[in-house]
Amino acid sequence: MDKLTHSVSPYHILFFILLLLGGNTFASSEKREACADHQADRQAFFGDLHVHTRYSLDASTQGTRTTPAQAYLFARGQRIGIQPWDEEGEPGRTLQLRRPLDFAMVSDHAELIGEVNMCTNPQVAGYRSWQCRVYRAWPRGAFYLFNYMASMRASHLGMCGDEGERCLAAALAPWEEMQQASEDYYDRSADCSFTTFTGYEWTASEPGSGGNLHRNVVFRNAQVPTLPASYIDTPGETLLWDSLEKECNDAASGCEALVIPHNSNLSAGYMFSGLQADGTPIDADYAARRRRMEPLAEIMQHKGASECFFAPGITRDELCAFEQLALDNIAGFNNLPQPDTGFLRETWLEGIALQQELDINPFQFGVIGSTDTHLGAPGAVAEDDFPGHGGAGVPALKSVPPGLTDKLEYNPGGLAVLWAEENTRDALFAAMQRREAYGTSGPRIVTRLFAGWELDADLCAAPDQASRAYAAGVPMGGELGAAPEGAVLRLLVSAQRDSGTPDHPGMPLQKLQVIKGWIDDEGTLHQRVVDVAGDPEARGAVDTTTCETSGEGHAQLCAVWEDPAFNAQQSAFYYSRVVENPACRWSQRQCVAAGVDCTNKQTIGRGYEGCCAAEHRPVIQERAWTSPIWYQPASADNTSSAKSRAASAATRLL
16 A cells, blocks of 8 residues: 555546546536546547638638638548639549548638638628628738737727727628538537537737747637637637636536647747746746646647757757748748747756746646648548648639649648547547647548656556556646656657558558657756657668558557666656658659659759758658656745756757
8 A cells, every 4th residue: 555655646546546447537518418438537539729720811812711610521521622622613623531531620710711701792791892892802912911919919900990899790790600610510419429618819920020829729619609719809829718717628518628828930939938928037926827728838840840850960859840830930030940939849858947936847848740631621641642731821712823832831731539438529628728739741541648756667568557557647638746866767658650541551660750849957948859669770671763662661660668767856758759650752753743843843843942052851751759758856946047057058869
């Protein structure tokens, strides 16, 4: 009994009892049939929480006609038409998933859904305004005009009235349509085959730097505010939280919301700056609110990966170069990315340093991936069938431009994965809140991470692996308190390859890694990458002239890894990264299909110049990233400012 008391917290004892009883670890907030498939040890559900349809300004001005209902039908496996459209309303292209998703959320921009409805619906007041005439006659010009006013100036245009009242009124119908679609396509039967969430995107940019501050808002159930809180109404993240707390979380109406920042790689350092809106340092109250309201961040989507920074000669983790954009901001200003411009690994390091000062970590968030599709096509992540995602990418309003289907720097995006007992809103939302979530760059890799003091070395071969790991440790997204005297930290890390389909099997896995970040006794921040399973020396290969792959890999990988450098007095975090064998990137696949030979200029057709550009990355290694697990000693050293120590100390990659 003494051993159990020292190695397992009361939370784990309660959780283990719930597992034995078959009980839920989430509260039910709405009526529905019980799921036939309920697993106490939890299961991985794949989805997309970042989807734009016809009601997003950038999507609509590029010809997207997909409705919220059609987006959910697509996620469930139905084929949809995408732009360009002919005079009879027939699509020039179609798109269909090879496998349905488990969950999805339409997340249209809150700022301009009223304006889009006003300018596309003759029955709405304001349709004949000069602004709407510009919208219809010059869509791309309207995109820049409307978007600049909304996301940079936090302002409606003149046709909305002095207080924006006409555009707010025009936003009611689209918002109700989004809610209705979410209700219509949520499977409330015992099959629990598909879950929808109602939500939206709050779209802000830092005016001086062009830094991206965008966030997606996810509601737990059908109880939502009358209108979404936009950046125009709430010009600052704390004002957004205020609105969500007043109108939702604290309103005793059954409404509950959380917020997911995205594209921090393009935030110019402002997404996780360590400062409040007025320029003062983060305080404990702000840190607590941020941790409560923003439990997750988007690590991957079609505008790049936000895991970590890479530059030759500066950092040694070459896998950080994966889908790294050449700029640090969403406005396109010519600023190169740096380690402190919004990458999550560096932010997690800053978080454990701030915790020593504030006694709370404002950046203790987990991760998901998503697409940010502007075609209304959730989960369209296939490298071999990528039509571009629109938005900031290549538009196809009137015709498909020749050549590559999107800008070279963009990619098909990622997926969100949630570990939950069942596929319901309550179970999935609870998984997001506790951060038992991970992101992939597109493949449906299944991966788990646990940490604890008494994880058995034989867990990889154990048939009851998950239940034993839950009983003796914490899963991804969890926290470990002070270590028992003489304890050794162990991590259970496992992964299974994407099973794929008969016609398109998934890629073998190359290796499984643990990434550790910690702060030493001198206040210096460190990070270390460790290969814990797989054989990185026996790599698979890809022939970029044909995109044929060869070599061996792994169907599954597992390790119980013991940290040899664990120090019970040092704050740390751990997350895992699963890496597939190399394959051709979407752009190289299209270059090969077009017969491009960079040694022969005559083969480089119009629009395919990027195939031979120096910045072209013909090969990728798809991957998955787990949410971290954090270790915090019993007492932190508060004798000096963690902020100043972090600013003066070099981050070391061992």
